[in-house]
Amino acid sequence: MAKSDQTTPPTLSRTPLFELSVAQKARMTEFSGWEMPVQYEGLKQEHQQVRTSVGMFDISHMGKFYLKGSDLISELEYLVSSSLSNLQPGQAQYTVLLNPQGGIIDDIIFYYQGKNSEGLDQGIMIVNAGTATKDKNWLNQHLKSELSDRSLDRVLIAVQGPEAVNKLQSLVEEDLSDLPAFGHITTTIASAEAFIARTGYTGEDGFEIMLPPESGQNLWRSLLSAGVTPCGLGARDTLRLEAAMALYGQDLDETITPLEAGLNWLVHLDTKGDFIGRDKLEAQKSEGVSRRLVGLVMEGRQIARHDYPLLYQDKVVGKVTSGTLSPTLNKAIALAYLPTPLSKIGQEIQVEIRGKTYPAKVVKKPFYRKAAIIW
Known part of the structure; x- marks a missing residue:
């Protein structure tokens, strides 16, 4: 047969x-x-x-990881761009796991729960579904603290x-x-x-x-x-x-640093010691980044979708990472990476959609803020 x-x-x-x-x-x-x-x-x-x-x-x-260990906070601080040492029990920090090139392994939230009866620091880390296995392996590779995977x-x-x-x-x-x-x-x-x-x-x-x-x-x-x-x-x-919140796998990945992604507020170079990817971020902080994640609003009704090319003066200069028709604004909005010189608010750009180009403009992020429409 x-x-x-x-x-x-x-x-x-x-x-x-x-x-x-x-x-x-x-x-x-x-x-x-x-x-x-x-x-x-x-x-x-x-x-x-x-x-x-x-x-x-x-x-x-x-992904749902329960963590505990005597040096949990310092161990985690070596893996993320943000300072965690000032977290009090009942507080949390949104941050990013980094690779040695400063690229984003995942964006996560760490919830600090304080010390348990044995005097060990405890916390919960929520990670993206598509990266849960990768994240777990990375954490286990670098942590001495105990990780219990409660995802299922x-x-x-x-x-x-x-x-x-x-x-x-x-x-x-x-x-x-x-x-x-x-x-x-x-x-x-x-x-x-x-x-x-x-x-x-x-x-x-x-x-x-x-x-x-x-x-x-x-x-x-x-x-x-x-x-x-x-x-x-x-x-x-x-x-x-x-709300211009990034989606891992589209707007963020291991080739993108938090400074390129506009997550500067997560990079605490002045308030923490060494961490994976610090050298790359220090260099970018000093020299500037070559590209930035920007918000785009389409001039017409066409929708800029994921991976659509962006053109300036007939040359491809980037691509859309996320795009949709905003139900609140009733306008087509998108996130995209553009060369830094083209990332200023008000910059006009072209989006290629099915072989034709349509105008878009760089706008301030987010597009919407609670109780306020920005655009």
Whole structure:
């Protein structure tokens, strides 16, 4: 019998909330090896709910590392561009893991939980789904501290929007209005221990809640009953792009440094010692970068998509990293890398779309800020 030319497609992972999303008639898509909801009732409706009220996202596919060790903070500081030594228990830092060339291995959030009963520092690191295995190997290669990978046995739900506090508060005893941005607590939801952080990826106020699978399913049902709109990856992408939040694998990768990506505020050269990639960043700080991540607004209705070429005086000078039609602004927006001389606000550029060129302009980032449309 002749061998079949067909190959069996790889099995996609599913989160503990998968069946609940299917029950809500979500349209599913592949994302970083996971079968995830891309939309429920519709991208625009979900986007608008987060901007004006509240929505929730299943983000259980993300990597979840529990860390502890006597020298945890100093060990982590050697791997990231930011200072972590001033973090107090209940505080968090968004930062980037770097390679020796100063390139971004991943962008992560580290939540510091203080010392445990043994006097060891504890923390939780949330990483991107597509880089979780790479990140874990990199961390284990450099850390003496203990890393426990809880990626598959923890649900992670993002509740985002101006009404996020009101919707979540009835389920939590602690006063969530007292929790500052990037603050976090360990508390109880539905008789289960839950980690709650005031962080998100939408440009709105909100929380990310991590808890065991069955408890996560119960929380999802409770939020549905409370009128919280389930939202998919489609709305998550348009929301984060309006807020000019970078997506790893498109706007960030191992060839791009945080200074090129406009993440200067994460590079703490003056307040920390040696770290991987420091030499490269010091040189860029001194000499300047040759390219920058900029925001673009299209002059017309055409949409600049990922990888579309950018031209100036008929020469290709860069490419779009992320692009969409903004539901809030009703304009086509994009992120892209341009040579530094062409990165000034107001600079006009051309985007090649299906063999034709269309005008765009460099604008200030973000495109949208909470309660304020920038463009």
